Amino acid sequence: MNLRSIRIALAMLTILPFFILGCGNSQQQQGKQEDKTLSSKVAVHKITADETGTASSDVVCGMKVTVTNMTPAVEYDGKTYFFCSQHCRDTFAAHPDEYESGEEEESGHEHDNM
Incomplete structure (x- = not known):
């Protein structure tokens, strides 16, 4: 290995931890912002x-939702509500009084099948 290759490898090893730590912090901040x-x-x-x-x-x-550890859910007025997506969770959170009865909205919306 020549000197130039060693310098490049050392520079990458020095910089790499900052990228790894920076990415993890970004995900934590995103979770806090989402809440x-x-x-x-x-x-x-x-x-x-x-x-x-x-x-x-x-x-x-x-x-219909089968609850997993990734299911979006909220607590409102002493009751837990589960959602199919973050979009539905956020829609509920914006106007929870409209859904508090627990009755499903008739109009609904489309979902992409993945």
């Missing part, structure tokens, strides 16, 4: 082991 988008009446709900695998309905679009 702030919810209204003051609605709190983000962390899925428990007992809830995982249970069936629910998204009160915004009516879609």
